Amino acid sequence: MIARATGDPAAYRDLVFPFLQRDPVLNTSLLTNVADRVGGIMNDPEPPVFVSVHDGGEVVGAAIATALRGVLLAGLPVELVAPVVDVLAEAAPRAQGVDGTADAAQRFAEEYGVRTGRPYREIERSRLHKLEEYVEQTADGTPRLATEADMDVLVPQFGAFRAEVGHATVGAAADRMWVRQRIERQRFWVWEDGGRVVSFVGHQAPVFGTARVGPVCTPPEYRGHGYASALTATVTRRLGESGYQVCLFTDLANPTSNKIYATIGYRPVGDFVGYAFS
Template sequence: MKVRLTADPAEFKAITFPFLQRDPVLHSYILSNTADRVDGILHDPAPPLFLSIHDDPGEVVGAVFCTALRGIQLGALPDALVPAIADICADQAPDPDTIAGTATAARQLAELRAARTGKTFHQTLGMRLHKLGTFVEQHATGTARQAVAADLEVVVSLLAAYGTELGHPLPPDEQYRWGSTRIERGRVWLWEDGGRVVSVVGHQETLFNATRVGPVYTPPSARGHGYASALTAHVTKHLQATGSEVCLNTDLANPTSNKIYAAIGYRPLVDFVVYELR
């Protein structure tokens, strides 16, 4: 087993995408984050670290990235490959204290990292990746529309509230960069009711005929009217009409969102967890 390192997302893309594209839904997170860095949409405050894991003949069998904002992202890395990257991550990326991956792989790396650093670890988030099955239309008062440049302030405001509610707010400059670049690319949608924007849904770039929906956010004052359900369904239908497979992540601690997405036709595919060391 060999691990190859790079700080260049374009190099990582060239090496790993032929492997990752075999299951673009399962690997959606690593694919989209890498593509956004290559395209200049995502920016890191410190140099990122990308790892490709190769078997003895040299074929890619796993891909991992580590950044200051998102910690160590294992994606769907198999458990058996965790030992191959543990020491490298500890030596080359000692600062990130969050690890995301499947329940067993993420815990395995958290245990190895904790043993090396003397820190303790605990799970902070459980996520479920869903893939669209049979689409079911949803309805609410109001209409959906694609966000335009004039919507930047309202999009940034909703994004800021979303980040604050999650406990991971983006810096203001990142909020504006996120909003402006994604609006330009047609990846932000709004739901309006009575001339008021009441919900926002984004989606990632379509890669290898798969698209991940998110984020989805409705301010507390506008909840309970089905806006998020209707807008997510609208975006889902739009993406499906392009021929794309559609997927999304949910927080397992939020039964409301899981119920909403199940009603649209999303079905569970695999669970992921996030561990934090301290």
């Protein structure tokens, strides 16, 4: 096995997407990340590193390292971790963390930590779900696509959400760009009740017939009214009606969100673990 790196997202897409499309749900984080970079709506402070693993002339694995998300292994098998570490220990020695299936993420953290001299710690466990049988949810108020007029409300809500879930701080200007780019592409929804935006839900660009819902957030002062559940259900239904297979990630430390998504009709596909490097 040998791993190779590139900084060209379009070339990487052409190289690895035929392999990744074999399981577009399991590989959703890689597929959407690369697709957005090709589409010009990802803005990192440093260039990403795109890694492909080859067995002879065939692509058998993929991973990426980005400044804001760290290393994404998606469904990379544990036996392919070593060649990825070989590349990224040199090409991305300051990665903030790694996320992947339990065995692969742990193996990467151990080997990369040794190679770079950096200790690591577990920071999150998440679960990938796929919609199986849709169940409508209701709440007071109505859903609608977000518009430019919502920016002054959504940007601080989104920034607070990033801080709450532990994502890297990028500043209000970057948050504003992120929200605007999704609004322009009609990938950001809000729930409105009494003239107030009380919840928001985004979704990623569909890739190979699969669309991933997220982020999902209700500001603390509006929680407990079913807004996020109803809005997630609405976005899920619309994506399903467009012919897409719908999936999402949940934080296993948050039993409320896991219960909500199960009620909508999502069922587990697999678990992932995230580690942070010091």
